[in-house]
Each structure stands twice: as structure tokens, then as C-alpha cells.
Amino acid sequence: MPHTDRILSSGRASLAAAVPPVALGPLDGRYQPAVAPLVDHLSEAALNRNRVHVEVEWFIHLAEHAVLPGLAPLGDEQKAGLRRIVTDFDTDAVAELAEIEAVTVHDVKAVEYYIGRRLPALGLGHLVPLVHFGCTSEDINNLAWALGVKDATTDVWLPAARALVADVAGLAESAAGTPMLSRTHGQPATPTTLGKEMAVVAHRLGRQLSRIERTEYLGKINGATGTYAAHYASVPDADWTEVSRGFVEALGLTWNPLTTQIESHDWQAELYADVARFNRVLHNFCTDVWSYISIGYFQQIPVEGATGSSTMPHKVNPIRFENAEANLELSNALLDVLGATLVTSRWQRDLTDSSSQRNIGVAFGHSLLAVSNVRKGLARLDVAEDVLAADLDQNWEVLAEAVQMVMRAEAIAGVEGMDNPYERLKELTRGRRVDADRLQEFVAGLGLSPEAAQRLSALTPATYTGIATELVRYL
Incomplete structure (x- = not known):
């Protein structure tokens, strides 16, 4: 199929140089460069080219398989000529199809007639009835x-x-x-x-x-x-x-x-x-x-x-x-x-x-x-x-989760004084900011086992990320 802008500019040469192009919709105007590759596949011109492609391949398929009495496989030149109807589909083809459809008032019938016009030149004029054989639109x-x-x-x-x-x-x-x-x-x-x-x-x-x-x-x-x-x-x-x-x-x-x-x-x-x-x-x-x-x-x-803002530099x-x-x-x-x-x-x-x-x-x-x-x-x-670092440092209260979970684990291990961990951390942190000193003071007074106390005292909001870094490997 020809370059998309040649099809899009058909009949509109005087507007082709406009920046952005004059168009009703932004995808065909302001944003056309970003979406232009889709034109070759999903535009009206592309749909018609694909219709021609399907009709031509159906014609060749029926002949190749000698489905109808009297049919024989086509020669290489004939098949190449038929397929050139598709590869040569250009701005002129779009215009010709439009002229045929203006008479047929039927887009697929126009495609059938468009292909039929080209068969005599390929020595296939006698097979015009084979175009669109057995097909509905x-x-x-x-x-x-x-x-x-x-x-x-x-x-x-x-x-x-x-x-x-x-x-x-x-x-x-x-x-x-x-x-x-x-x-x-x-x-x-x-x-x-x-x-x-x-x-x-x-x-x-x-x-x-x-x-x-x-x-x-x-x-x-x-x-x-x-x-x-x-x-x-x-x-x-x-x-x-x-x-x-x-x-x-x-x-x-x-x-x-x-x-x-x-x-x-x-x-x-x-x-x-x-x-x-x-x-x-x-x-x-x-x-x-x-x-x-x-x-x-x-x-x-x-x-x-x-420019970010027209008034706020x-x-x-x-x-x-x-x-x-x-x-x-x-x-x-x-x-x-x-x-x-x-x-x-x-x-x-x-x-x-x-x-x-x-x-x-x-x-x-x-x-x-x-x-x-x-x-x-x-x-x-x-x-x-x-x-990011400053935000973490202003929110030490997020370690309350870690503290109360360590207290739960300590209680299960038999350490005394670990009762009501959630409620105690809730009282400490709910509705207030807790800095590093206040949290560490609280932890120091819990009576944790030495290992647990050392682990919590070394923890900061920036290091309380679990295995987040390692999880990226699952991508």
C-alpha cells in the first residue's frame, strides 16, 4: 500500500502542508504523526485494499484447487498479475472504487467490479464470474x-x-x-x-x-x-x-x-x-x-x-x-x-x-x-x-507495624511484658508524628530480648522495605 499521507491527502493537496492538517478529528489533525502507522491497516482505504486482497486470494484459491468444473490452476504470471491488483492499490484505486460505489451504492460490490475490470488484461476475462463466487459481502x-x-x-x-x-x-x-x-x-x-x-x-x-x-x-x-x-x-x-x-x-x-x-x-x-x-x-x-x-x-x-504555563514561568x-x-x-x-x-x-x-x-x-x-x-x-x-528520603524520615510512625509484630513474636517465644502490642503502638502513634528518638525510647523500654531489641533499634523507615528490592527480579 502506498505511503499513508498520499492516501490521506488525496484531493486535498492545498491543505497537505498545513500544520496541523485541517481535520475534524484530532487523530487526523493535531496527532496524526503519532497514529499514522494505523492508517495502513484500519483506514477506509486499508479496508478496501484488504477486501481486494481477500477477493483475489479467494479467486486464486478456487482456481488452484480446481473447485469448479473447468477450472485449472493459474500460471505464475497470472497469479502475480492478480496479486499486483493488491500491491498496486494506490490513490487512483481509491478514487476509482469511489466512482464505482457511487453507482453500486454498495462497497463490496464495487470491489468485485473493480477486480473484474482488470481480468481481461491478464487473459482471465472468461473468469470474471469467478470473482466473489459463492460469497456474501x-x-x-x-x-x-x-x-x-x-x-x-x-x-x-x-x-x-x-x-x-x-x-x-x-x-x-x-x-x-x-x-x-x-x-x-x-x-x-x-x-x-x-x-x-x-x-x-x-x-x-x-x-x-x-x-x-x-x-x-x-x-x-x-x-x-x-x-x-x-x-x-x-x-x-x-x-x-x-x-x-x-x-x-x-x-x-x-x-x-x-x-x-x-x-x-x-x-x-x-x-x-x-x-x-x-x-x-x-x-x-x-x-x-x-x-x-x-x-x-x-x-x-x-x-x-x-512553556509550562502562559502566565506562570x-x-x-x-x-x-x-x-x-x-x-x-x-x-x-x-x-x-x-x-x-x-x-x-x-x-x-x-x-x-x-x-x-x-x-x-x-x-x-x-x-x-x-x-x-x-x-x-x-x-x-x-x-x-x-x-523520597526526607519523606521517609518524617514518618517514623510507619515502624509501628514492625514493633508490634516483633512484640507478638516475642510473646509467642515466652518473653514477659509483651501484652497488648497493637493497642500500645496505637496509643503511641495514632494521630501524631513520632520521631526517631521517641520511637527508640519506646522500644528500649519494652524489655525485648537482646536480639530483637538490636534488630528494631537498627531499623529506619528507609530500611523497612522487606524484600522489595529482590521482588523486582520477578519481572
């Missing part, structure tokens, strides 16, 4: 969409998402031993390390990618209501289910043996749910990073010449993460609607899926844009270790 559409979604997911979205997870994992590894105060319910809690918290995110995102990587992209080619009725009426001796299976699998898809007129789209709903879940985890990450920036745990590296706003939040929400709104509507159809067929699927690219586009922004945001962050 959905036979072509479901396969074209499956190819587009598969390629967009595996060639564009997944590589970008993997790169993001690698960025988060890299931050986890570099900050594996950097102690950080935790906050549960927004309140100071048992310390952790920044790296361990980043590892949690990378692990969560990675699990969703593993699910997405296992997606089955289903397809069918079985006629008007999924019964092969026209196939067997015209050629009763052929094994049409095997012809169908072989064709769908040759396209790199998974054959669906049982459908109505439409392929049921359940696989799409499953994929979109997984992508949406990835988006939601990433959204949670964005809000956490935004909050860490706001309390100084991360410092943003200024971009030379960039000191500001460096976390715009990458805020932009990502909005785009993830927009992506999920569409993915959720697609997942809900695509699994339903009135009886054997209605066209709600046709309109809905034209927004798949928009859903993926907003997610891809968010991924891009998060990566850019992470690249401009520095860990403020001094701020």
Missing part, C-alpha cells in the same frame, strides 16, 4: 477486518505497548533499591521501593500483553447465512467446508465453522476487552505518576524552549500523562461500545457492525497516542531521591 468484510485488526495489533499497537512496558521495567530495575514511603488510603504506610512499585505496573501491563498476543483472529467464508447453500447448489461434489477452512487458514486467520451471515465478532470483543484493560492499568499508572510529580518524588526535566506541567489519561478514556469508551455491540446481531444479520467497525481505528488510535505520550513523559522524569 460479510464473507469478504469479516476477513478484511480480521486482517486489518490483526496487522494493526501485531505490527503497530503491540510493538508500541511492549516498548512502553520495557520503559517501565527499566525504571523498576534502576530504582529497585530506592526506598519510598507507601501511601494506603492516602496515608503514610509501610515503606516500599520505587522500583518495586514500578515493577508491579510493568507486571500488570505485561500480563495483558500476553493475553493480547494469544488473540485468535477468526474468519469465515460460508455464504449468505452460513450454510454453504449456494456453494453446494452450484458445485455439489466439492468439500466446501475444507475449501473454506483451507482458505481462511491460508490467510493466517483461525477458521470459524459455525456462523450466521456474519462472523460473530466474539474474538473482537475479547481483544477489545483486553486492550481496554491494558488501557485502564496504564491510566492508573498515569494518575499515580501525576501524583508523585505533584509531591516531588519525580522531577520533570524541562524541554528547551517549552516556573511551571513544568505533567502534560504527557494528562494527555494520556484523556486519550485512554476516549479509547476505552469506544472499545467498550465495540465490545458490547459487535457480539449482537438481529437474527442472521444486521448492519450495526458495519458502522461500528469503522471506529476500530479511532479506538486503537487514542490508545496508541496515549502510549506514545506516556513514553515521552517517562523519558523526561528524574527520581528525586532526596525528596
Whole structure:
């Protein structure tokens, strides 16, 4: 397929140099560079190219297997010529298809006629009736969409998402031993390390990618209501289910043996749910990073010449993460609607899926844009270790958990005076700050065994992180 901007600018040459391009939607305007790779797979032009691809390969498949009486395998030059109809699909092809569709008022029929026009030049004019043989429009559409979604997911979205997870994992590894105060319910809690918290995110995102990587992209080619009725009426001796299976699998898809007129789209709903879940985890990450920036745990590296606020020169706003939040929400709104509507159809067929699927690219586009922004945001962050250390040093009360647990262990071991440990630590720490001196004084007066007393006296908020550093290795 030609370079995407040549298709997008068709008929709009005078606007092509505008920055940003004049467009109704931001993905085709302001943010077009970030999502341009999706155009080759999920645009209307890409859908038509994939329709042509499916029709051409079905034509070759029927001939190669001599499914119909009188058919014989095609010559190498003829097959190459047929496939050039796909590889040569360009701006002129888009325009020609539009002209044909203006007459047919039917997009798939326009594709059929488009291919038929090219057969005489290949010495295949007598086989024009073989184009679209036995097919209903959905036979072509479901396969074209499956190819587009598969390629967009595996060639564009997944590589970008993997790169993001690698960025988060890299931050986890570099900050594996950097102690950080935790906050549960927004309140100071048992310390952790920044790296361990980043590892949690990378692990969560990675699990969703593993699910997405296992997606089955289903397809069918079985006629008007999924019964092969026209196939067997015209050629009763052929094994049409095997012809169908072989064709769908040759396209790199998974054959669906049982459908109505439409392929049921359940696989799409499953994929979109997984992508949406990835988006939601990433959204949670964005809000956490935004909050860490706001309390100084991360410092943003200024971009030379960039403006944070039009009136407050000191500001460096976390715009990458805020932009990502909005785009993830927009992506999920569409993915959720697609997942809900695509699994339903009135009886054997209605066209709600046709309109809905034209927004798949928009859903993926907003997610891809968010991924891009998060990566850019992470690249401009520095860990403020001094701020992290100061926060820990101001919250010695978080060691109350450790003290009362040691007291419990001592009581079990038979040490006297270890009664009511929780209540005693609650009285000491609830609603007040406890500094190092006050806590150590309390510990010294407990009557702990020497080993336990030494262990607690050496403990600080910065060292009370358990095995957080080691846990990063599970990435």
C-alpha cells in the first residue's frame, strides 16, 4: 500500500502542508504523526485494499484447487498479475472504487467490479464470474477486518505497548533499591521501593500483553447465512467446508465453522476487552505518576524552549500523562461500545457492525497516542531521591507495624511484658508524628530480648522495605 499521507491527502493537496492538517478529528489533525502507522491497516482505504486482497486470494484459491468444473490452476504470471491488483492499490484505486460505489451504492460490490475490470488484461476475462463466487459481502468484510485488526495489533499497537512496558521495567530495575514511603488510603504506610512499585505496573501491563498476543483472529467464508447453500447448489461434489477452512487458514486467520451471515465478532470483543484493560492499568499508572510529580518524588526535566504555563514561568506541567489519561478514556469508551455491540446481531444479520467497525481505528488510535505520550513523559522524569528520603524520615510512625509484630513474636517465644502490642503502638502513634528518638525510647523500654531489641533499634523507615528490592527480579 502506498505511503499513508498520499492516501490521506488525496484531493486535498492545498491543505497537505498545513500544520496541523485541517481535520475534524484530532487523530487526523493535531496527532496524526503519532497514529499514522494505523492508517495502513484500519483506514477506509486499508479496508478496501484488504477486501481486494481477500477477493483475489479467494479467486486464486478456487482456481488452484480446481473447485469448479473447468477450472485449472493459474500460471505464475497470472497469479502475480492478480496479486499486483493488491500491491498496486494506490490513490487512483481509491478514487476509482469511489466512482464505482457511487453507482453500486454498495462497497463490496464495487470491489468485485473493480477486480473484474482488470481480468481481461491478464487473459482471465472468461473468469470474471469467478470473482466473489459463492460469497456474501460479510464473507469478504469479516476477513478484511480480521486482517486489518490483526496487522494493526501485531505490527503497530503491540510493538508500541511492549516498548512502553520495557520503559517501565527499566525504571523498576534502576530504582529497585530506592526506598519510598507507601501511601494506603492516602496515608503514610509501610515503606516500599520505587522500583518495586514500578515493577508491579510493568507486571500488570505485561500480563495483558500476553493475553493480547494469544488473540485468535477468526474468519469465515460460508455464504449468505452460513450454510454453504449456494456453494453446494452450484458445485455439489466439492468439500466446501475444507475449501473454506483451507482458505481462511491460508490467510493466517483461525477458521470459524459455525456462523450466521456474519462472523460473530466474539474474538473482537475479547481483544477489545483486553486492550481496554491494558488501557485502564496504564491510566492508573498515569494518575499515580501525576501524583508523585505533584509531591516531588519525580522531577520533570524541562524541554528547551517549552512553556509550562502562559502566565506562570516556573511551571513544568505533567502534560504527557494528562494527555494520556484523556486519550485512554476516549479509547476505552469506544472499545467498550465495540465490545458490547459487535457480539449482537438481529437474527442472521444486521448492519450495526458495519458502522461500528469503522471506529476500530479511532479506538486503537487514542490508545496508541496515549502510549506514545506516556513514553515521552517517562523519558523526561528524574527520581528525586532526596525528596523520597526526607519523606521517609518524617514518618517514623510507619515502624509501628514492625514493633508490634516483633512484640507478638516475642510473646509467642515466652518473653514477659509483651501484652497488648497493637493497642500500645496505637496509643503511641495514632494521630501524631513520632520521631526517631521517641520511637527508640519506646522500644528500649519494652524489655525485648537482646536480639530483637538490636534488630528494631537498627531499623529506619528507609530500611523497612522487606524484600522489595529482590521482588523486582520477578519481572
